[in-house]
Each structure stands twice: as structure tokens, then as C-alpha cells.
Amino acid sequence: MNDWPLLSTIIFLPLLGALLLTLIRGQDKDVALAAKATALWVAMSTFLLTLVLWYAFDPRQEGFQFAESSVWIAESGIGYRVGVDGISLFFVVLASFLTVLCILASWRSVAKRVRDFMAAFLVLESLSLGAFLATDTVLFYLFFEGVLLPMFYIIGVWGGERRIYAAFKFFLYTLLGSLLMLLSILSLTWIGGTTSFSELMQTEFSPALQKILWLGFFASFAVKTPMWPFHTWLPDAHVEAPTAGSVMLAGLLLKMGGYGFLRFCLPILPDASQFYAPLVFVLSAIAVVYASLVALVQTDIKKLIAYSSVAHMGFVTAGLFADNAQALSGAVMQMISHGLVSAALFLCVGILYERAKTRDIGAFRAVVQPMPVYARLTMVFMLASIGLPGTSGFVGEILTLLGVFRASPATAWVLALGMILGAGYMLHLYRRVFFGASEAKPAALYDLHLRENVILTSLVLPVLWIGLYPMPFLRIVALPLAPILGAAAP
Amino acid sequence: MSEVLAALWFSLGVELVLACATLLLLLLGLLLPERNSARLVCYLSILLLVALAALLLWSRQDWRFSNESFSSEPAVTAVASLIDRHFRLDAFALFGKVLILLTTACVLVIGQVFVRHEAVSKSLYRFEYVIVVLLATLGMCLMVSAQSLLALYVGLELQSLALYICAAFQRDNLRSSEAGLKYFMLGALSSALLLFGCSLLYGSVGAIDFASISSASLSGESSLMLQVGMVLTLSAIAFKISAVPFHMWTPDVYEGAPSSTVAFLATAAKVAALALLMRLLVEAFLPLSEAWQPILALLALASMLLGALATLPQSNLKRFVAYSAITHIGILLIGFATATPEGMRAVLFYLSIYMTMTLGLFAVLLAMRNAGQPSERLYDLSGLSHTDPKAALALSVLMFSMAGLPPFAGFFAKFYIFLEALRSDLAWLALCGVVASVVSAFYYIRIVKVMYFDEPQEQVTLRGRSNRWILYGAAVAVVVLTLSPSWLLQQSEQAVRVLFAL
Numbered sequence: 001m002n003d004w005p006l007l008s009t010i011i012f013l014p015l016l017g018a019l020l021l022t023l024i025r026g027q028d029k030d031v032a033l034a035a036k037a038t039a040l041w042v043a044m045s046t047f048l049l050t051l052v053l054w055y056a057f058d059p060r061q062e063g064f065q066f067a068e069s070s071v072w073i074a075e076s077g078i079g080y081r082v083g084v085d086g087i088s089l090f091f092v093v094l095a096s097f098l099t100v101l102c103i104l105a106s107w108r109s110v111a112k113r114v115r116d117f118m119a120a121f122l123v124l125e126s127l128s129l130g131a132f133l134a135t136d137t138v139l140f141y142l143f144f145e146g147v148l149l150p151m152f153y154i155i156g157v158w159g160g161e162r163r164i165y166a167a168f169k170f171f172l173y174t175l176l177g178s179l180l181m182l183l184s185i186l187s188l189t190w191i192g193g194t195t196s197f198s199e200l201m202q203t204e205f206s207p208a209l210q211k212i213l214w215l216g217f218f219a220s221f222a223v224k225t226p227m228w229p230f231h232t233w234l235p236d237a238h239v240e241a242p243t244a245g246s247v248m249l250a251g252l253l254l255k256m257g258g259y260g261f262l263r264f265c266l267p268i269l270p271d272a273s274q275f276y277a278p279l280v281f282v283l284s285a286i287a288v289v290y291a292s293l294v295a296l297v298q299t300d301i302k303k304l305i306a307y308s309s310v311a312h313m314g315f316v317t318a319g320l321f322a323d324n325a326q327a328l329s330g331a332v333m334q335m336i337s338h339g340l341v342s343a344a345l346f347l348c349v350g351i352l353y354e355r356a357k358t359r360d361i362g363a364f365r366a367v368v369q370p371m372p373v374y375a376r377l378t379m380v381f382m383l384a385s386i387g388l389p390g391t392s393g394f395v396g397e398i399l400t401l402l403g404v405f406r407a408s409p410a411t412a413w414v415l416a417l418g419m420i421l422g423a424g425y426m427l428h429l430y431r432r433v434f435f436g437a438s439e440a441k442p443a444a445l446y447d448l449h450l451r452e453n454v455i456l457t458s459l460v461l462p463v464l465w466i467g468l469y470p471m472p473f474l475r476i477v478a479l480p481l482a483p484i485l486g487a488a489a490p
Numbered sequence: 491m492s493e494v495l496a497a498l499w500f501s502l503g504v505e506l507v508l509a510c511a512t513l514l515l516l517l518l519g520l521l522l523p524e525r526n527s528a529r530l531v532c533y534l535s536i537l538l539l540v541a542l543a544a545l546l547l548w549s550r551q552d553w554r555f556s557n558e559s560f561s562s563e564p565a566v567t568a569v570a571s572l573i574d575r576h577f578r579l580d581a582f583a584l585f586g587k588v589l590i591l592l593t594t595a596c597v598l599v600i601g602q603v604f605v606r607h608e609a610v611s612k613s614l615y616r617f618e619y620v621i622v623v624l625l626a627t628l629g630m631c632l633m634v635s636a637q638s639l640l641a642l643y644v645g646l647e648l649q650s651l652a653l654y655i656c657a658a659f660q661r662d663n664l665r666s667s668e669a670g671l672k673y674f675m676l677g678a679l680s681s682a683l684l685l686f687g688c689s690l691l692y693g694s695v696g697a698i699d700f701a702s703i704s705s706a707s708l709s710g711e712s713s714l715m716l717q718v719g720m721v722l723t724l725s726a727i728a729f730k731i732s733a734v735p736f737h738m739w740t741p742d743v744y745e746g747a748p749s750s751t752v753a754f755l756a757t758a759a760k761v762a763a764l765a766l767l768m769r770l771l772v773e774a775f776l777p778l779s780e781a782w783q784p785i786l787a788l789l790a791l792a793s794m795l796l797g798a799l800a801t802l803p804q805s806n807l808k809r810f811v812a813y814s815a816i817t818h819i820g821i822l823l824i825g826f827a828t829a830t831p832e833g834m835r836a837v838l839f840y841l842s843i844y845m846t847m848t849l850g851l852f853a854v855l856l857a858m859r860n861a862g863q864p865s866e867r868l869y870d871l872s873g874l875s876h877t878d879p880k881a882a883l884a885l886s887v888l889m890f891s892m893a894g895l896p897p898f899a900g901f902f903a904k905f906y907i908f909l910e911a912l913r914s915d916l917a918w919l920a921l922c923g924v925v926a927s928v929v930s931a932f933y934y935i936r937i938v939k940v941m942y943f944d945e946p947q948e949q950v951t952l953r954g955r956s957n958r959w960i961l962y963g964a965a966v967a968v969v970v971l972t973l974s975p976s977w978l979l980q981q982s983e984q985a986v987r988v989l990f991a992l
Contacts, residue, residue: 075979138905142896149890152935156943164943168932175931179924183917186909
């Protein structure tokens with residue numbers, strides 16, 4: 001059992017499933033159904049495997065666990081190295097969990113080219129799992145940028161009206177950032193002489209060099225996170241992407257930015273991270289306030305939630321660079337929480353859109369009457385997004401805020417202001433859509449059926465769990481964060 | 491006597507076989523009935539090319555590429571050294587030749603479906619066409635093992651003259667004739683430059699072999715004349731590889747010339763010219779590297795930027811290929827500009843992968859039919875994912891790879907070029923390469939967009955089973971080379987080590 005390459009199995013099982021999908025033959029209708037079923041089974045199995053991983057994970061052991069390492073390109077010292085630690089563990093579980101939900105959520109809403117859609121999702125899952133599990137810079141880059149390809153298809157083929165524009169914008173924006181990061185990775189490889197994370201962490205780079213390399217990484221992760229002012233691709237991509245695409249985008253792809261900061265900038269380039277921390281604080285503070293204000297005036301529900309993502313990621317970036325344990329674990333918790341909550345909110349919007357075929361806030365009124373269960377579940381997610389105590393959002397935000405306050409009180413004040421604004425736009429949205437007098441029934445709205453109920457409820461549980469009893473998560477997360485804090489020169 | 495033959499065989503074996511076989515095929519083509527001659531000669535040539543490549547690969551362990559094993563009989567050594575001074579089959583030449591022979595074979599295979607089409611078959615579906623292609627290949631093989639200016643010129647001219655004919659082969663087509671003429675005029679100009687450069691080199695060194703030029707420039711006698719000669723020679727070769735600002739002929743010739751010729755121009759001809767450039771730079775001009783590094787860096791910069799920007803508005807696939815080739819040449823030239831063995835290794839690695847991708851693209855281009863007519867419009871690929879999902883998938887893999895996106899081999903190709911650029915303090919060039927890559931990614935994914943996001947065009951089909959296999963083969967190769975690039979890297983490394991005499 002110990003020799004079994006569990007991580008490789010987790011990474012490549014979905015890819016195998018995608019290949020399997022191409023073998024399905026028959027009538028269009030049968031193919032679609034078989035493809036959905038196969039994809040669901042593959043995603044479920046992967047999810048179960050990640051749960052096994054969580055169970056078998058030893059929270060007291062430092063460094064990467066379940067590590068696999070083999071030579072890939074001997075000439076350049078590039079290896080196939082994967083491993084899991086406290087930081088990546090939850091992202092891996094999150095990735096496989098969200099994929100299952102996405103496949104369920106697209107069960108009916110995707111009508112054309114179902115097989116390709118499912119295959120794209122499985123490939124996307126494979127690549128994002130790989131990005132979180134890779135412990136080799138080149139391998140990480142391969143997965144990190146590879147994620148673009150299935151996402152490009154998902155937005156471009158199954159997206160809304162302006163899907164082509166959005167797909168190109170998303171692709172090119174991210175690609176430019178990624179390639180700049182590639183230059184930094186190449187320099188690390190060349191100067192450090194290795195591509196392994198753990199060896200790079202032990203290598204000292206001169207501060208001047210760090211500052212240049214840091215900018216390369218920053219270019220990529222700031223676009224991916226996204227940080228203001230590099231966020232402009234996000235609203236377009238979210239609005240045009242199909243619901244499941246938005247879920248993956250918000251739940252996983254954005255996390256890769258923060259994860260990248262945690263893996264590269266902080267431990268490998270600590271001096272530069274300290275040097276640039278004020279810049280990150282300013283950008284984060286602007287992001288939180290600016291995105292919240294923009295969210296206030298949106299008329300498209302999906303766009304509003306997209307902007308709220310930008311605001312929440314502002315918390316994450318500020319927390320990451322606050323250089324203390326509280327803020328760091330707060331930022332990681334915030335990422336996990338946001339992965340669940342924003343995914344849930346996009347699913348909620350998708351459910352509404354499926355029924356009414358519009359996402360315009362003005363088109364809805366008193367939705368609570370035809371859809372009471374839906375209204376209740378959405379309320380939970382909105383409150384979690386605001387950061388109400390007892391939900392996962394609270395844990396992340398309060399820890400981040402406390403930590404950032406110690407590093408930069410001014411930033412913390414602005415972030416707190418952002419929280420108030422966040423409550424403003426969310427509650428405003430909720431009031432306009434769910435309450436009010438219902439003069440006429442807007443459209444044929446009906447309450448959740450079983451599948452949707454299962455999807456949303458399964459998201460409520462972890463949101464409340466993290467909110468009420470975050471210790472199991474915090475304990476696992478905290479251990480690998482300690483060396484990151486120690487990395488910076490005093 | 492047999493030892494003289496052996497010496498000949500060691501340095502010129504492939505060329506001798508190729509030349510004799512070409513003449514035999516010419517005869518055979520005349521004797522065969524006209525109906526079958528083109529097809530039979532083509533099949534035989536493909537067989538010949540593949541067999542020669544296989545022979546080269548198989549025999550590389552046994553041949554030590556040196557004359558040590560020869561007897562000390564003076565006549566034999568004299569002949570052997572005479573040949574050796576002009577042509578040498580070393581590991582580098584072997585690498586180049588195998589690449590040239592295989593790409594030419596593939597070009598002939600995928601060209602079949604094009605030349606057989608009724609609209610073009612009258613002028614193109616003739617056995618002479620294949621013979622001319624073989625002659626060009628002979629010239630290319632001579633180019634990659636050239637050891638002296640004379641050999642260089644002979645090889646280059648044989649290749650060029652044959653290519654002019656190939657470009658103008660479609661006699662009843664005005665555009666083809668125009669392309670041939672244009673190519674010939676500008677090619678003649680570049681030949682003149684080359685000759686002038688060679689004469690200056692000879693004038694200042696007093697010898698024509700690369701080794702003497704190298705030692706002359708090493709011993710501090712690098713006169714102005716030598717440098718001017720070098721620049722003129724380099725510009726002539728820059729013309730052949732269509733590096734900016736010597737690229738003007740490329741889009742027009744690519745658009746006008748018959749597609750099967752363009753496939754040849756864009757693959758094997760590029761390999762030969764780049765290999766020649768590498769040999770010349772390393773074996774003759776390495777001591778002057780400080781002089782030519784900035785030249786190549788500038789050529790690289792100009793080619794990348796102009797290529798990337800000029801590809802954007804193209805809607806004709808052949809012009810598209812022409813400009814995107816200029817971008818790729820620019821990125822390859824970054825590797826040259828490093829002037830290090832690792833940089834050159836990266837170039838060979840990139841070149842091999844780039845050839846694979848280009849062959850796959852041409853396999854589609856040559857097979858495209860709109861309402862039965864050969865088509866070269868980009869938008870005729872619209873909705874190919876509906877009408878022909880497998881081909882669309884394979885082509886999009888190639889496009890992603892061309893754009894340098896992981897997890898495809900094009901990524902590692904760029905990876906090594908940029909790595910060596912950083913290592914040689916050419917970070918600014920690598921940065922420009924990144925910008926060019928992003929711009930070029932736009933037009934590569936535009937092809938993916940056309941195939942996947944746009945509405946299908948019912949009348950567009952892809953013909954030819956062999957083209958399909960080459961396309962799939964290229965796509966698979968691009969994936970396999972990502973999973974295990976080591977083999978190709980090692981081959982490139984061996985080839986480069988010989989050049990640098992490591």
C-alpha cells in the first residue's frame with residue numbers, strides 16, 4: 001500500500017477517464033448519457049481517492065508526503081516530482097470535490113457536445129490536481145499553464161454570447177503572465193541548478209536577483225489570482241463561461257494564484273517578498289474597495305459575484321504577505337472558504353439562470369416565494385461570503401484581518417471597510433432578488449429538485465464545518481506554513 | 491582503389507547514392523508509360539529517402555567519421571584528405587541529413603494528394619517534379635556536410651536552382667510562375683552576395699576551408715575584409731532562412747508557389763540552411779563570435795517581432811505559414827545568438843520539433859478541399875471539429891504546440907531556447923521572445939477557435955489517408971516528445987559536440 005503511487009493515480013485517473021470517453025460509440029443521445037455517467041464515476045472515484053489521501057495524511061509530519069520522484073529529463077535535472085503537504089492537501093480535495101459538483105450541475109444545462117464537455121472537465125481536473133501536487137518547478141509550470149487549454153475550450157465552445165472574446169482575453173492575459181513566470185522559473189533552474197521545490201527552498205538567491213525573479217512570478221500569479229489592476233479578464237470570463245466553468249474558475253483556477261505565491265514567492269524568494277509586501281498591500285487594499293464598489297452597481301448577478309471574488313482575493317493576497325502565522329493561515333483558510341462559497345454562489349446563479357434564462361437583477365423579484373429552499377441555501381452562502389461568524393468565510397477573514405493589522409494597520413482598516421462594503425452589495429443583491437412584493441410571477445420559477453438540492457447541501461456542510469470547528473483544518477495548514485515564515489532574513 | 495571508394499563513401503556516401511539513384515529514376519521515368527511514371531517514381535523516391543535515412547541511423551555506430559582506419563598508401567590518403575577538406579560526414583551532418591531525408595520523404599507523401607488533383611495534375615503530376623525535388627535534397631545533403639566555401643556554394647546553388655524550378659513548376663499558373671521568378675531574382679541576388687562574401691574571405695585568409703578561416707580569425711588576423719566577408723556570407727544565408735530583413739520573398743513565394751513545393755520550402759530547405767548557418771558560424775567564425783552575436787540577436791529580434799505582428803491579419807494559410815515561419819526563425823536565431831554548445835543544441839532540438847509540427851500542418855493544408863477544389867483559406871477550416879473531429883483535435887494539438895504551450899513538445903523547444911538565452915545574458919532577447927510568443931499564441935489559437943467555435947462549412951473535406959496518418963503521427967510525436975525529450979536532446983547534443991570539437 002505504501003508503494004502505491006497514490007498521487008499519480010489521483011492526477012492521471014481523470015485524464016484516463018477523458019480518454020475513456022472518446023471510446024464511447026453509439027447514438028448521440030446514448031453517447032451523452034454514457035459520457036455523463038462515466039465522467040461522474042471517474043470524478044467520484046478521484047474524489048474518494050483524495051479523501052483517502054486526506055485520511056492517510058499525517059498532519060504532524062513535515063515536508064512533502066506520498067512523494068514520488070523519478071527522472072524525466074536527466075540532461076536538465078528536471079524530474080517528475082509530486083508530493084502533498086498541508087497547504088496543497090485541501091486544494092486537492094477541493095478540486096476533486098468541485099469537479100463532481102460541476103459534472104452534476106451540468107447534467108441538464110449542457111446540451112451540445114456533451115462528451116467533449118465532460119472530457120474537457122476531466123482534463124481540467126487532472127491538470128489542476130497536477131498543479132497542486134507538483135513539487136518540481138517545470139512540472140508545476142506544465143500543469144499550471146496546461147489548465148488554460150481545457151478552460152479555453154470550456155468558455156469558447158459552451159459559453160455565452162461573447163464567449164470568443166472572453167476566451168481569447170482569458171487565454172492571452174494568463175499566457176503573458178505565465179510566460180514571464182517561465183523566465184523566472186528558467187532563471188531559478190539555471191542559477192539554483194535544480195527544479196525541485198524542496199531543494200530550491202534551501203538555495204539562497206541574492207536579494208537583487210530575487211527582486212527581478214519575483215516580478216516574473218508576480219506577473220503570473222497576480223493575473224491568475226487576480227489582483228487589481230490585472231483582473232479585467234475575470235468578469236468577462238465568468239459572465240461568458242457556462243456555470244460549471246465559472247465554478248472551476250472561481251473555485252480552483254483563482255486559487256492557483258494564491259497557491260503560487262505560497263509555493264514560490266514566499267519560501268524561495270523571501271527577501272523580495274518582504275521588499276514588495278507594501279506594493280501587494282496597496283494593490284490588495286485597492287482591490288477590496290474598488291471591486292466592492294464596482295460590485296455594488298452591477299446589474300448582472302454573475303458579474304457581481306465575479307467582482308466579489310476579486311475583493312475576496314484581495315484579502316488573500318494581503319494576508320499572504322503580512323508575514324505572520326495568523327495572516328498566512330487566514331489567507332489559506334480564506335482561499336479554501338472562497339473556493340467553496342464562490343463555487344456555491346455561481347451554482348446558485350446557474351440554477352436561477354436555467355429557469356429564467358436571464359441573470360439581470362431587475363428581472364427578479366420575490367424569488368423566495370416560488371423557491372423557498374433555494375432562498376435559504378443561497379442565504380447561507382451569501383452570509384458566508386460576507387464573513388458571518390459561524391461560516392467558513394469568517395474564519396479566513398478574521399484571521400487575515402488580525403494578521404494584517406499587525407503588519408500594516410492602515411491596510412487592515414481598508415480591508416475592514418471592504419468587509420462592510422461586501423456586506424452591503426451582497427445583502428443589497430439578496431434583497432432585490434429574493435424579497436419585495438411579487439406583483440407578477442417573473443417566470444416559471446420552481447424550487448430545487450433533488451440533484452440541485454444535493455449539490456448545494458453538500459456545499460453547505462463544509463462551509464458550516466469550517467466555520468464552526470476550523471481546528472482540524474488549521475492544524476494541518478499551520479505546519480507547512482512555519483518554515484515559510486522562517487525563510488525571510490531577519 | 492577500394493580504399494579510395496571507402497573514403498568517398500565515408501564522406502559522400504549518401505550524396506553519391508542519391509545522385510546515382512536520381513539519375514536512374516530519371517531514366518526509369520522516361521522508360522515507363524506516362525500514366526504510371528509519376529506515381530512509381532514518387533514511391534521509389536520515398537522508399538529511397540527513407541532507406542537512406544535508416545542506413546545513416548543504423549550505421550552511425552560503425553562509422554567513426556575519420557580516416558584513421560585507412561592505409562598509409564599516399565594516393566589513398568591524398569584523395570581522402572582532399573575529400574575530407576570539402577565534405578565531412580560527422581555526427582552533425584548525420585543529424586541534419588536524417589532530418590532532411592525524412593522531412594523530404596514526408597513532403598513527398600503528403601504532396602501526393604495535392605499534385606494528383608485534376609486542377610493541378612496537368613503540370614505538377616509528372617515524374618520530373620520528383621526528380622527536381624530529389625536534386626534539391628542532394629544539394630541540401632551537400633550543404634550540411636560542407637567543409638569549405640566551395641562545397642558550401644555548390645550545395646547551396648544546387649538546392650536553390652532546383653527549388654526555383656519547383657516553385658515555378660506549375661507552368662500554366664501565373665502565380666506559380668511569378669513566385670518562381672521572384673524567388674529566382676532575389677535568390678540570385680543572395681547568391682551574388684554569397685560569392686562576393688566568399689571571395690572576400692578567400693582574399694583575406696588565402697584558403698577556402700572552414701578550419702583555415704577559423705584559425706586565421708583566431709590568430710588575431712581578423713581584418714576588416716574578413717569581417718565584411720563574413721557579414722555578406724551571413725546575409726546570403728539569412729536570405730535562405732528568410733530572417734527579417736531578408737524575408738521579403740517569403741510570403742509571396744509561399745502564396746504563389748504550388749503548395750507541395752511550399753511544404754518542401756518550409757521544411758527541408760529550412761533545415762539545410764539552418765544547419766549550414768550553424769556549421770559556418772561554429773566551424774569558421776567561432777573566434778569572431780563577438781562580431782556576429784549582435785548581428786544574429788538583431789536578426790532574431792526583427793524576425794520575431796515582424797513575424798508575430800505580420801501573421802495577425804493573414805487569412806490565407808500559406809501566407810500564414812510564411813509569416814509564422816519567420817517568427818519561428820527568429821526564436822531559433824536566439825539560440826544561434828548565444829554562441830554556446832547548449833544554445834546550438836537547443837536550436838537543433840527546436841528545429842526537429844518545429845519540422846514535425848510544420849509537416850502536420852502541411853498535411854492538412856495539402857489535403858483541404860472546398861467543394862472539391864484545393865483550398866488554402868484559413869476560414870475553410872471552420873467547424874472542422876464537427877465535420878472531422880479527429881483531424882481537428884490533432885491539428886489543434888499541433889497549433890498549441892506551435893504556440894509553445896505545455897504539455898506539448900513546442901513548449902520544451904522554447905523552454906531550452908529561453909533557458910540558454912538567459913544563461914548567455916540575453917535576457918532581453920528572451921523577454922522579446924516571450925512577447926512574440928504571446929502575440930503568436932493569438933493566431934495559433936485563432937485556428938483552434940475557427941475549428942471549434944465557428945459554424946461548420948459542409949463542403950470542406952480533408953482528402954488522403956496518408957496525409958491523415960502524417961497529421962496524427964505529428965500530433966502523437968509532439969506528445970511523446972514531451973513525455974521523453976531525452977532521446978532527441980541527446981542526439982542534438984552529440985551533433986553539436988562535433989561542431990565545437992568537444
